[in-house]
Amino acid sequence: MKNSPNDSKHNREAWDKVALADDKWFRSCTSEEINRARGGDLRIKLTPTKNLPLEWLHSISKKRVLCLAGGGGQQAPLIAATGAQVTVFDISEAQLARDRAVAERESLALATVIGDMRDLSACEDESFDLIVNPTSVCYCSDVLPIWLECFRILKRGGELIAGMINPINYLFDARQRDAGKLVARHKIPYSDLDLDEEERAELIGAENPLSFGHTLSDLIGGQTDAGFQVTGFFEDRWGDKDKLSDMIPVFLCTKATKP
Ligand SMILES: C[S@@+](CC[C@H](N)C(=O)[O-])C[C@H]1O[C@@H](n2cnc3c(N)ncnc32)[C@H](O)[C@@H]1O
Numbered sequence: 531m532k533n534s535p536n537d538s539k540h541n542r543e544a545w546d547k548v549a550l551a552d553d554k555w556f557r558s559c560t561s562e563e564i565n566r567a568r569g570g571d572l573r574i575k576l577t578p579t580k581n582l583p584l585e586w587l588h589s590i591s592k593k594r595v596l597c598l599a600g601g602g603g604q605q606a607p608l609i610a611a612t613g614a615q616v617t618v619f620d621i622s623e624a625q626l627a628r629d630r631a632v633a634e635r636e637s638l639a640l641a642t643v644i645g646d647m648r649d650l651s652a653c654e655d656e657s658f659d660l661i662v663n664p665t666s667v668c669y670c671s672d673v674l675p676i677w678l679e680c681f682r683i684l685k686r687g688g689e690l691i692a693g694m695i696n697p698i699n700y701l702f703d704a705r706q707r708d709a710g711k712l713v714a715r716h717k718i719p720y721s722d723l724d725l726d727e728e729e730r731a732e733l734i735g736a737e738n739p740l741s742f743g744h745t746l747s748d749l750i751g752g753q754t755d756a757g758f759q760v761t762g763f764f765e766d767r768w769g770d771k772d773k774l775s776d777m778i779p780v781f782l783c784t785k786a787t788k789p
Pocket residue numbers: 538541545555556575576598599600601602603604605619620621622625645646647648664665666669670
């Protein structure tokens with residue numbers, strides 16, 4: 531993989547392990563969900579609990595769609611079931627294998643591409659109508675190259691829909707937060723790589739992906755600086771019991787249009 535920064539190798543291996551672990555957050559879609567999508571009822575989430583508004587997915591069956599960092603068999607096969615022409619791009623071969631498995635099970639056409647989302651040179655300029663990006667820029671130390679690449683590969687009038695984590699999620703001490711206490715500790719931008727080795731081993735371990743908390747300037751301003759117009763917005767929460775998420779939504783989702 532070319533141009534892969536330091537966080538890529540760790541996260542590629544970590545996501546390969548997640549793909550094999552059957553975690554409740556990362557299960558592939560069911561045949562029932564596929565049948566619903568075939569009938570036009572497309573329910574996909576890019577953040578933990580809220581489906582994308584159906585009006586954001588208008589005319590999707592006619593579109594060329596890139597599911598960016600979207601491996602795992604959740605969103606891409608459902609979008610393909612509407613008749614859209616779908617490519618899934620992901621850093622983890624095991625995540626992509628799950629998309630291929632669902633596509634085979636449901637007789638759907640789906641292309642898979644392995645790579646780092648900061649380098650979309652595998653995709654031609656102005657070649658997609660829609661990019662759907664499930665929450666994942668938090669696994670990259672730098673987010674601005676992603677927005678520039680998305681802008682390049684979208685057609686004029688094309689849209690980027692991206693789930694993201696609000697930086698406030700990274701402000702608090704994680705051990706105290708697990709105990710229900712909110713103690714402000716970290717600066718934003720945040721990096722798991724800045725924790726000392728002992729704390730990183732305890733909180734993340736060798737197995738789990740490294741995360742990065744980006745500023746809102748990079749998450750949203752970075753899209754407008756790349757040339758996008760933000761045309762849709764909502765927020766979401768973890769859904770599980772979490773002191774912070776009970777008080778303020780910690781996820782956001784933007785729809786941005788290339789004029
Ligand atoms: C939270 S999952 C989101 C996709 C999944 N379908 C879902 O809804 O849960 C994050 C995805 O981002 C991918 N990923 C992480 N870092 C990446 C990178 N630098 N480039 C491309 N994909 C990456 C992971 O392999 C994983 O499939």
